[in-house]
Each structure stands twice: as structure tokens, then as C-alpha cells.
Amino acid sequence: MIIALHVFLALVNGILIGVGRVVNGRLAISVGAFRTSLRNHLAGFLFLVPIAVVLYGFTPPIFSSAPLWAWAGGVLGVGFVAINAHVIPRLGASATAAFVVAAQMITSLVIDVAQRGTTIGFLGAAGALLIVVGVALQAGGGQKLFAKRNNVSA
Numbered sequence: 001m002i003i004a005l006h007v008f009l010a011l012v013n014g015i016l017i018g019v020g021r022v023v024n025g026r027l028a029i030s031v032g033a034f035r036t037s038l039r040n041h042l043a044g045f046l047f048l049v050p051i052a053v054v055l056y057g058f059t060p061p062i063f064s065s066a067p068l069w070a071w072a073g074g075v076l077g078v079g080f081v082a083i084n085a086h087v088i089p090r091l092g093a094s095a096t097a098a099f100v101v102a103a104q105m106i107t108s109l110v111i112d113v114a115q116r117g118t119t120i121g122f123l124g125a126a127g128a129l130l131i132v133v134g135v136a137l138q139a140g141g142g143q144k145l146f147a148k149r150n151n152v153s154a
Contacts, residue, residue, distance in 0.1 A: 018097060024081055025088030033086035040081045041074075098135040105131045 020040075028036040088096045105128050112118040120128075 018093065021084045021088055021096065022093050024085040025093070028085035029089050033082040036085040037078050037082040040085075041078060094138060098138045102132050102135040 024036050024040055027039065031039070084096065084100070091099075109120055109124065109128055113120060
């Protein structure tokens with residue numbers, strides 16, 4: 001039952017990411033990628049502050065106990081939102097998502113091997129390869145990928 005809940009939450013997360021990318025891509029057309037990222041993170045901050053106050057009081061423990069490297073996620077998030085906001089209007093939501101998923105899969109495999117000493121077996125390698133091949137197929141062999149989209153300049 002718990003695994004089903006986690007799978008469900010992962011699927012909901014995927015929906016939220018997909019919708020958020022499109023919303024940010026639309027906004028980036030009018031205000032630019034970095035302003036979009038700023039607005040995205042400001043809205044997230046304003047959303048999380050009341051939740052943090054309810055859960056932790058007025059001094060969330062993250063400010064006093066987090067190591068310096070823990071703040072890297074926020075910096076990476078700014079890049080993630082800005083790059084997606086810039087790329088989606090140019091490549092489309094599905095092509096962008098496909099490339100992101102392929103890169104995430106490859107990166108995750110490398111991280112698992114480096115951090116956990118996990119070996120990539122035949123099935124793991126075949127799965128990663130199928131994702132990369134799926135990206136190429138989804139992008140239409142490059143024909144669809146490089147077609148001008150939404151009259152947005154490079």
C-alpha cells in the first residue's frame with residue numbers, strides 16, 4: 001500500500017512538473033527566463049513560509065543546521081526553471097520533457113554508481129538506452145525538433 005502511495009505521489013509530481021514547465025515557458029516569452037525563475041521561486045517562497053511557520057514555528061531548523069552544500073539545491077532549481085522556461089517555447093513541452101527525462105536517467109545512473117557503488121546491469125542499461133532512443137523517436141529524428149515553434153526566436 002505504501003509503495004502504491006509513493007508511485008501515485010511520483011505521478012502527481014510529474015503532472016505538477018509538466019504543468020509548471022508550460023506555465024513558466026509561457027511567462028518566459030513575455031518577461032524572459034531569469035525573471036520567470038525569480039517569480040517562480042518568489043511564489044514558492046511565499047507559499048512555503050506559512051507552511052514552515054505552522055510546522056516549525058518562527059525559526060525553521062533549516063537556517064541553523066543546514067550545511068553550506070545543502071543550499072546548492074536552490075541554485076540548481078533557479079537554473080532548472082530558467083532553462084526550462086527558455087527551452088519549452090522553442091522545443092515544445094513534450095520534446096523538452098523527453099530530453100530532461102533522458103538526462104535525468106543518465107545522471108541518476110552515474111550518481112548511483114558513484115555514491116552507492118551500484119552496478120548497472122543489462123536491464124538497467126537497456127532501460128536507459130530505451131529512454132534515449134525514445135527521446136530520439138519523440139523528437140521525430142530532428143525534423144520536428146528544429147521546426148520553428150510559436151514564432152519564438154532562438
